[in-house]
Amino acid sequence: MIISTLTINIKRFIWFFRQLLVMLDEADKLNPAEIKLGLKTHIIGNEIFFFDKTESTNKTAKELAKKGAEEGTIVIAGEQTKGRGRLDRKWLSAPDKNILMSLLLRPELPPSKAFLLTMMTSVAIVKAIKKETGLNTLIKWPNDIYYNNKKLAGILTELNSDRKGIKYAIIGIGLNVNLDPDNYKEIREIATSLYKETGKIIIRNNLLRRILTEIEKEYNLLKRNKIDKIRRAWTKRSMVLGKPVTLSGDDYSEEGIAESINEDGSLILIKSDGERKTIVRGDISLRLKSTS
Numbered sequence: 001m002i003i004s005t006l007t008i009n010i011k012r013f014i015w016f017f018r019q020l021l022v023m024l025d026e027a028d029k030l031n032p033a034e035i036k037l038g039l040k041t042h043i044i045g046n047e048i049f050f051f052d053k054t055e056s057t058n059k060t061a062k063e064l065a066k067k068g069a070e071e072g073t074i075v076i077a078g079e080q081t082k083g084r085g086r087l088d089r090k091w092l093s094a095p096d097k098n099i100l101m102s103l104l105l106r107p108e109l110p111p112s113k114a115f116l117l118t119m120m121t122s123v124a125i126v127k128a129i130k131k132e133t134g135l136n137t138l139i140k141w142p143n144d145i146y147y148n149n150k151k152l153a154g155i156l157t158e159l160n161s162d163r164k165g166i167k168y169a170i171i172g173i174g175l176n177v178n179l180d181p182d183n184y185k186e187i188r189e190i191a192t193s194l195y196k197e198t199g200k201i202i203i204r205n206n207l208l209r210r211i212l213t214e215i216e217k218e219y220n221l222l223k224r225n226k227i228d229k230i231r232r233a234w235t236k237r238s239m240v241l242g243k244p245v246t247l248s249g250d251d252y253s254e255e256g257i258a259e260s261i262n263e264d265g266s267l268i269l270i271k272s273d274g275e276r277k278t279i280v281r282g283d284i285s286l287r288l289k290s291t292s
């Protein structure tokens with residue numbers, strides 16, 4: 001008698017637990033209408049395109065830009081078959097777990113100042129994560145968001161420009177939300193996710209809405225030329241400025257203290273002999289040197 005009651009209770013518990021997982025999964029489905037609900041931006045997210053699966057949201061956003069899509073258009077996807085990082089590196093994601101999005105902007109900026117777009121996006125992501133989860137994440141030059149020394153997000157800014165300036169910019173964001181990176185051997189050692197850090201399933205529609213809101217705030221600062229304000233916010237949250245670092249490229253390695261960044265995105269490195277070196281972004285990766 002006692003055993004059969006126990007069995008029934010265990011079965012009920014399993015049923016309840018399964019229902020809960022289904023509900024969480026439903027609640028976490030990306031949905032443009034849901035994102036727009038309560039979104040108070042004026043430009044960012046006016047138009048949101050959602051794809052269950054696409055090659056790369058940056059590629060889709062580029063195609064839309066060429067067809068005349070408006071500034072602020074967003075492309076989001078449940079899954080990418082060819083998600084990319086810089087220099088054609090791979091961006092890994094699991095279906096329906098993360099934020100994979102691209103934003104189309106038509107900024108009045110010379111291409112030499114395009115790094116400001118990556119800069120303002122980094123600041124916006126860090127602020128949105130703080131508001132949504134309470135985590136204090138950090139920005140790792142030039143285009144990453146880190147937590148606990150692990151990569152949480154990457155930004156890929158791509159331009160179409162001519163002599164007159166930037167025709168359009170696509171800002172791609174890959175953010176690990178509900179992914180468990182421990183299940184993926186390619187990134188297990190280097191990546192983290194909001195789920196891993198908080199132990200909670202994060203509702204991506206809410207987080208995305210927050211990101212769009214914060215991007216619009218930073219973009220408005222950029223348009224009003226309040227670049228110092230963005231740069232101060234970036235510097236405050238930088239993981240590397242003032243720290244000993246190793247900068248390395250394919251056939252290249254430099255050590256020193258990361259002092260500051262320029263508007264063009266280059267990093268000033270102070271070497272041990274006092275020489276100041278300007279490191280332009282590109283095929284250079286930055287690693288924190290062990291201080292122990």
Ligand code: BT5
Nearest residue numbers: 056057058083084085086089092101154155172173174191
């Ligand atoms: C980036 O490149 O970090 C930019 C990633 C941008 C991805 C978004 S997703 C939406 C949009 N559409 C696209 O096709 N791309 C954008 P990079 O700094 O080059 O870093 C790439 C490196 O990050 C890889 O070589 C891996 O080492 C690592 N990586 C790949 N997937 C990762 C993940 N999910 N989490 C953490 N690290 C990852």
